Each structure stands twice: as C-alpha cells, then as structure tokens.
Amino acid sequence: MLRHSHLLPLAALLALSGCAGGASLGSGSNAVQVSQALPAPTVTTDTTDFSNYRMAPRDxxxxxxxxxxxxxxxxxxxxxxxxxxxxxxxxxxxxxxxxxxxxxxxxxxxxxxxxxxxxxxxxxxAVGQTVTVDGAVRDPGVYPVTGRMTLQQAIASAKGSSDLANLDNVVVFRRVNNQQMAALFSLKRIRAGQMPDPQIYGNDIVVVGENATRRFLRDVSSFPVGSFIPFIL
Missing domain, CATH: 3.30.1950.10 (wza like domain)
Structure with a gap:
C-alpha cells in the first residue's frame, strides 16, 4: 500500500494540474477518487490492448x-x-x-x-502486465511491468521526462475495487531522496504534467523575431 504525505485532496490536484497544463482531473467528476492512500490494485481479467505495447523478453x-x-x-x-x-x-x-x-x-x-x-x-x-506512461515524456506508450517497478523506472521506460515536464505534477491513476483512484507525486522530491519512490503496478496510468511557462516560451520562440503576438487579457 502506498501511503504518502504528498498525496493531495482533489481540490489541490485540480489546481496544480490546471496550472501545469498536463495531468488534469475533471472538476466535480465522480469517476476518480483521490485519497491519501493508494492501495495495490484489484486483480482484473480485462483484455489488454497490445497495439502500443513494447515487447519484452519471454513474451x-x-x-x-x-x-x-x-x-x-x-x-x-x-x-x-x-x-x-x-x-x-x-x-x-x-x-x-x-x-x-x-x-x-x-x-x-x-x-x-x-x-x-x-x-x-x-x-x-506478455511476461508481466503493462503500464501506460503519457504526458510530458520523451516516448509516451505502453510498457511491460516486469518484476517490481517504481515510478522513476516507469518514466525511464518512456525515455524520461521531456523538457516541458512539471516534475512536481506526476499523477498515477489506478483501479482499486472497481473504483478509479488517483494520486499526485513530485518526481523532483523523489529524485532528491526526500520521499519514497512509489511502486507501480500493471494497468497503472502515469501522466507527467507540463510546465505551462516552458510551453509558452517554446511556442513564442517559434515566432519570427520582431513580430507581434496576439495577447488576450
């Protein structure tokens, strides 16, 4: 079971994910439960879509x-x-x-x-189950979970976070007892050793949020030098 002081209530998740422009959770939605405890997933017999799956030894x-x-x-x-x-x-x-x-x-x-x-x-x-890694990573996709996998390893499977990533805004979605649950983690603090690296299970979805400021600056840099950019207040 993952118990973490950095797992935030829904209001905080919405605020942070909205600013990041990436891992957003629908406001007022009953589809996702956000809690300070993210238990191990419930075993299911759902058929896996292997169209984006990255093959592994012994598959x-x-x-x-x-x-x-x-x-x-x-x-x-x-x-x-x-x-x-x-x-x-x-x-x-x-x-x-x-x-x-x-x-x-x-x-x-x-x-x-x-x-x-x-x-x-x-x-x-498949050897193991799969994890979907999406958002601000270099190679989004579906990757095998072989043995014990942590959040850092899951993101590394997708070739790491992109230059636009907001490392304080990484959301893990997991289905537990027929309920979709979500938790927010800070990859920056995990890398610094300030908090544990949580375990990732098969069928989890990891979404790395984007830094809105970095995206804006990247988009602005594509405009010709000296040109005016429409700005709405």
Missing amino acids: QVVVEVFGAPELKREGEVDAAGNLSMPLIGSVVAGGRTPAEVSTAIADKLRGRYLRNPQVTVNITK
Whole structure:
C-alpha cells in the first residue's frame, strides 16, 4: 500500500494540474477518487490492448505471413530481445510494438522471398502486465511491468521526462475495487531522496504534467523575431 504525505485532496490536484497544463482531473467528476492512500490494485481479467505495447523478453507471440502458412511462427522473444524466424533468422523485437516488428519482418522477407509480404504479429502472453506512461515524456506508450517497478523506472521506460515536464505534477491513476483512484507525486522530491519512490503496478496510468511557462516560451520562440503576438487579457 502506498501511503504518502504528498498525496493531495482533489481540490489541490485540480489546481496544480490546471496550472501545469498536463495531468488534469475533471472538476466535480465522480469517476476518480483521490485519497491519501493508494492501495495495490484489484486483480482484473480485462483484455489488454497490445497495439502500443513494447515487447519484452519471454513474451509469447504468433507471427503469420499472409499466403505463406509455412512461415507461421509461434514462440517467445529470447533473453536478448530477439525473435527467431524461418528463412530470415533473428529479428529485434524487444522494445518494439507488434506493428514495428511486423514491418521489420516484412522488410527482411521482401524481394528475396516474397514480393509484397503482409505480416501480422500478435502477442499471446506478455511476461508481466503493462503500464501506460503519457504526458510530458520523451516516448509516451505502453510498457511491460516486469518484476517490481517504481515510478522513476516507469518514466525511464518512456525515455524520461521531456523538457516541458512539471516534475512536481506526476499523477498515477489506478483501479482499486472497481473504483478509479488517483494520486499526485513530485518526481523532483523523489529524485532528491526526500520521499519514497512509489511502486507501480500493471494497468497503472502515469501522466507527467507540463510546465505551462516552458510551453509558452517554446511556442513564442517559434515566432519570427520582431513580430507581434496576439495577447488576450
């Protein structure tokens, strides 16, 4: 169970997230419960959407090539993150989405073996569950949770926070007892060792808020030098 003095009531979450321009929680919504305790999630049997999932070692997959049933491959990603295929050998799968692996396989088959290969890659079993990392990070997406993962590790999976990130405004969404819950964390204070790095579970959603001032300055820098910018009071 995550118990944290930095988990804020809903009014504070709304105020901070509104200023950050990123991880916003709907005002007056009954869909999200904000509490000072964010328990471990309830186990569910929901089907996971793997379209944006980054594959990991030991994930089990099925590869099919349209019109070439002899090239069908059922197996798992090896410890190095590679997938062994007939004719073309190893293909890098670790860190890639199923669509990206499909493209890589098709590229290797094209020309030498097939004129226009149509390849599909489906994940039949993931090693662990997944976490969605969104907002002001360098590579938003769905990533595997293998073993014990912390908030810092989840954000690192998305290649870290972006230059526009508000490190004091990181929201974790989690479903507990059929209720969507949320908590606000300061990545800046976690990195400084001023508060514990909370555990992240499968199906959590991590949203890193944006710094409104940094975004404004970035947008302004795109205007030609000497030009006037409309400003509404």
